[in-house]
Amino acid sequence: xxxxLSREGIIxxxxxSHDVTRRQMMMTSAALGLPLAAAPAxxxxxxxxxxxxxAHLTDMHVDSRRHAVEGFxxxxxxxxxxxxxxxxxxxxxxHVFDSLASSRAWADINSGIFTPILFGKNTxxxxxxxxxxxxxxxxxxxxxxxxxxxxxxxxxxxxxxxxQSHYSLDRAGWHVVILDNVSRRDRSYxxxx
Numbered sequence: 601x602x603x604x605l606s607r608e609g610i611i612x613x614x615x616x617s618h619d620v621t622r623r624q625m626m627m628t629s630a631a632l633g634l635p636l637a638a639a640p641a642x643x644x645x646x647x648x649x650x651x652x653x654x655a656h657l658t659d660m661h662v663d664s665r666r667h668a669v670e671g672f673x674x675x676x677x678x679x680x681x682x683x684x685x686x687x688x689x690x691x692x693x694x695h696v697f698d699s700l701a702s703s704r705a706w707a708d709i710n711s712g713i714f715t716p717i718l719f720g721k722n723t724x725x726x727x728x729x730x731x732x733x734x735x736x737x738x739x740x741x742x743x744x745x746x747x748x749x750x751x752x753x754x755x756x757x758x759x760x761x762x763x764q765s766h767y768s769l770d771r772a773g774w775h776v777v778i779l780d781n782v783s784r785r786d787r788s789y790x791x792x793x
Contacts, residue, residue, distance in 0.1 A: 693732020
């Protein structure tokens with residue numbers, strides 16, 4: 601056991617690192633807001649737990665500039681080379697570069713570029729998208745009319761093949777929940793906990 605200084609500045613007794621259980625690691629990481637990158641090291645603690653592998657791709661910001669089209673296509677193609685292969689892909693939003701404050705024409709161009717890359721021949725893996733703030737059209741465009749088709753999240757939902765922006769799925773014995781934390785705030789958005 602050794603002394604540790606917590607986030608709040610309180611000294612607590614912590615077991616040596618080789619004595620830390622998976623549960624302690626997860627609780628400590630969550631309390632400190634740390635990613636659980638080390639969690640797979642504790643997989644031996646749960647030998648009967650089904651394995652779920654997925655690729656998480658986020659903030660692609662695809663548009664016709666900066667070689668984004670080629671880069672995203674290459675990333676998807678690279679996933680086919682990973683062994684063992686992921687079971688599916690979760691895209692974490694911001695598929696295109698800034699539909700939020702752009703014209704409908706620009707939003708159509710970008711989603712027209714992005715959609716065939718994601719849902720075309722670049723991957724055979726199932727895709728489960730999340731709507732990001734850059735995928736939403738019209739909230740930041742003063743000329744956009746709320747009654748226009750595709751306004752707000754509607755364009756993104758249509759292009760991503762989603763019925764709603766939050767949903768869940770079951771894979772390999774796991775229940776995965778996809779949440780939407782982007783809400784409108786005047787001519788912008790609020791996204792976060």
